[in-house]
Amino acid sequence: MARPGRSNPRLDLIILAVCIALAVITRVLPTSLRTPISSGLRRTALAPLVMLQERSELSRRALILAGPTTQMRDSVTMRALTVASLEAENDRLREVIGLGSRLKWGFVPAEALHGRGVRDLTTLTLTAGSNASVERLSPVVSAEGLVGVVENVDPTMSQGLFWTHPDFRVSAMTEDASAFGIVQAHAPSAASAYMMELRGVPFRTNLAAGALVISSGLGGVWPRGIPIGRIVQEIKTAEAWARTYLVRPSVFPADVTTVMILKPERGAKGVDNVWTSAAGITAATNRIIGAGDSLARTAALAEAAARRASVTADSIRAAGGVVTPPTGGVIQAPRPRPRPRPVDSTNTGQQSDTVRVLQVPPDSVTTSPGAVR
Incomplete structure (x- = not known):
């Protein structure tokens, strides 16, 4: 497509010549004259160009800062997402350190590696083996209680069974030693996934919901006193001589x-x-917190009573009463001021006992010698 030719090339030359002349004139003008002209041009003809330059500069700065701002926002978001998990991990590590300080000796710390899916948690891999004096059938515990038992031992790692394994059994009893039985994994279902069963409880023994179940120490594998879980409810079975209870695990x-x-x-x-001392510390802490709340509540009630007494005293004073100050730290109720007795204006006589006659004994008057008395 052919480009249309210019209609008047002479006009373009005239405009060019005028621009050159204006440029030369403004170049040779003194500063006192160039400054008003340049400021006028910036405010009128060049104002849109100045605005476009300002916006382009802001856009350039925004593009330069877009990368660092996005990175900073992403890093803050990632840190916010990991704060909860880090706090939970720190709490678990503190609990494990506390368990080690209570055990003091005779244990090997290890990390539990989950090799299977979450829905099939029956075995675990431990990062400690025979080189760390780990033996087969060694109990595996955590700060909360029973975890499992070591099944196979290698020099640098071990294989263990969770309590959820179908072959896992542990002799158990209630905390008060009123009932004994065997704890095993409960048959999984939608309503009671990852639960335990306490089997073999004598039929004459009734266990309340919430009762703590611990290892009994029978069998030679599990020492006595490791928390296993808490009673949830009784399960109906075909056994007529024993009871079976559903247990919520501690771990x-x-x-x-x-x-x-x-x-x-x-x-x-x-x-x-080991675990009872931790529970005692927790209970003592809760009692201390409760006592502090009780003291704060008592102080608040005393302050409210003092304010009510102050308001009542002000009301009595305004009514012309007399307020008795508190004695012994006990706030007394204000007593009204007694009214004055009425005066009888018609009675002008005086009582006989109110008028006294001054009598002077004879020997109290002294006379000079020769005077007639």
């Missing part, structure tokens, strides 16, 4: 990360006060 397999493997000599020594 869920998906939450296990760091564990302790107990050595045989530590299990033989016993762990009776």
Whole structure:
């Protein structure tokens, strides 16, 4: 397509000549004259161009800062997402450290590696083996309680069974030793997934919901006193001579990360006060918090009573009453001021006992010698 030719080339030359002349004139003009002209041009003809330059500069800065701003926003978002998991991990590590300080000796710390899916948590891999004195059938525990048992031992790692394994059994009893039985994994269902069963409880024994179940120490594998779970409810079975109870476990397999493997000599020594002392510390802390709340509540009630007494006293004073100050730290109720007795204006006489006659005894008057008395 042919480009249309210019209609008047002479006009273009005239405009060019005028521009050159104006440029030369403004170049040779003194500064006192160039400044008003340039400012006028910037405010009128060049104002749109100045605005476009300002916007282009802002756009350039925004493009330069877009990358760092996006990276900063992404990093803050990632940190916010990981804060909850880091806090939970720190809490678990503190609990494990506390468990180690209570055990003091006879244990091997290890990490629990989950090799299978979340829906099939029956085995685990431990990062400690025979080189760390780990033996087969060694108990695996956590800060919450029972986790499982060591099944196979290699020099640098071990294979263990969770309590969810179908072959897992542990002799158990209630915390008050009123009932004994065997704990095993409950048949999985939609309503009771990852639950336990306490079987073999004597029929004459009734266990209340919430009762703590611990290891009994019978069998030679598990020492006495390791928390297993809490009673939920009784399960109806075909056994007529014993009861079976549903137990909520103290440890869920998906939450296990760091564990302790107990050595045989530590299990033989016993762990009776390891978990009970932690529970006692927690209970004592709760009692201290409750006592502090009670003291704060008592102080608030005393302050409210003092304010009510102050308001009542002000009301009595305004009504012309007399307020008795509190004695012994006890706020007394204000007493009204007694009214004055009425005066009888018609009675002008005086009572006989109100008028006294001054009598001077004779020997009290002294006379000079020779005077007639």
